[in-house]
Amino acid sequence: EPEVTQTPSHQVTQMGQEVILRCVPISNHLYFYWYRQILGQKVEFLVSFYNNEISEKSEIFDDQFSVERPDGSNFTLKIRSTKLEDSAMYFCASSVGLAGETQYFGPGTRLLVL
Amino acid sequence: SQQGEEDPQALSIQEGENATMNCSYKTSINNLQWYRQNSGRGLVHLILIRSNEREKHSGRLRVTLDTSKKSSSLLITASRAADTASYFCATAGRSYNTDKLIFGTGTRLQVFP
Numbered sequence: 001e002p003e004v005t006q007t008p009s010h011q012v013t014q015m016g017q018e019v020i021l022r023c024v025p026i027s028n029h030l031y032f033y034w035y036r037q038i039l040g041q042k043v044e045f046l047v048s049f050y051n052n053e054i055s056e057k058s059e060i061f062d063d064q065f066s067v068e069r070p071d072g073s074n075f076t077l078k079i080r081s082t083k084l085e086d087s088a089m090y091f092c093a094s095s096v097g098l099a100g101e102t103q104y105f106g107p108g109t110r111l112l113v114l
Numbered sequence: 115s116q117q118g119e120e121d122p123q124a125l126s127i128q129e130g131e132n133a134t135m136n137c138s139y140k141t142s143i144n145n146l147q148w149y150r151q152n153s154g155r156g157l158v159h160l161i162l163i164r165s166n167e168r169e170k171h172s173g174r175l176r177v178t179l180d181t182s183k184k185s186s187s188l189l190i191t192a193s194r195a196a197d198t199a200s201y202f203c204a205t206a207g208r209s210y211n212t213d214k215l216i217f218g219t220g221t222r223l224q225v226f227p
Contacts, residue, residue, distance in 0.1 A: 031213065041218040043157070043202065048167055091157060095213065102147065102214060107156035 004106035012112045021077045023092030033093040038091045082113045126224040133190040135221040137203030144206045151200045195227045
């Protein structure tokens with residue numbers, strides 16, 4: 001069964017460093033998402049992406065964040081200058097379409113900023 | 115106040131018992147989805163119920179949706195120790211330009227053998 005994959009599974013970085021989190025969505029899906037979950041808290045929406053552009057972003061998704069689909073398979077989240085409060089689990093998700101389609105989540109990347 | 119809130123926050127039961135988790139939300143929705151998360155792991159999609167549906171079954175799972183009360187419930191019948199996890203509801207709004215999911219706070223289910 002197709003699934004969303006994410007790399008790396010864990011990332012430790014120093015405050016101020018740039019990190020790139022990678023995702024490979026399910027191949028026939030057209031809509032892509034990033035969410036994050038700070039330890040012990042609820043899952044929060046960051047950004048949605050369709051047709052090579054951002055379709056919606058949350059207040060969390062400030063200028064330090066960017067997303068890209070550099071080729072036909074990868075979908076990346078870049079954090080330009082990490083802060084301590086960026087430590088969280090980051091989930092990528094994809095869906096076939098909008099209007100109520102199931103979003104399938106990857107296993108997550110646990111980011112720790114020291 | 116938050117869009118999705120589950121209750122109870124935590125639930126402990128014995129194997130073989132049924133587990134019921136509830137979710138309330140505040141805005142109009144297109145659909146409501148339930149996810150499961152094992153400790154520190156990814157989110158596994160369980161079931162999606164659309165706003166025009168009232169009940170849906172999948173194996174040992176039964177989901178109901180009451181849009182007039184803005185609430186949903188997830189019933190797991192004949193629970194097993196392997197069902198131990200956190201369960202989240204997530205709502206998708208009625209906008210057709212986006213489908214961001216708004217997650218609830220989750221219910222931690224512990225099933226004792």
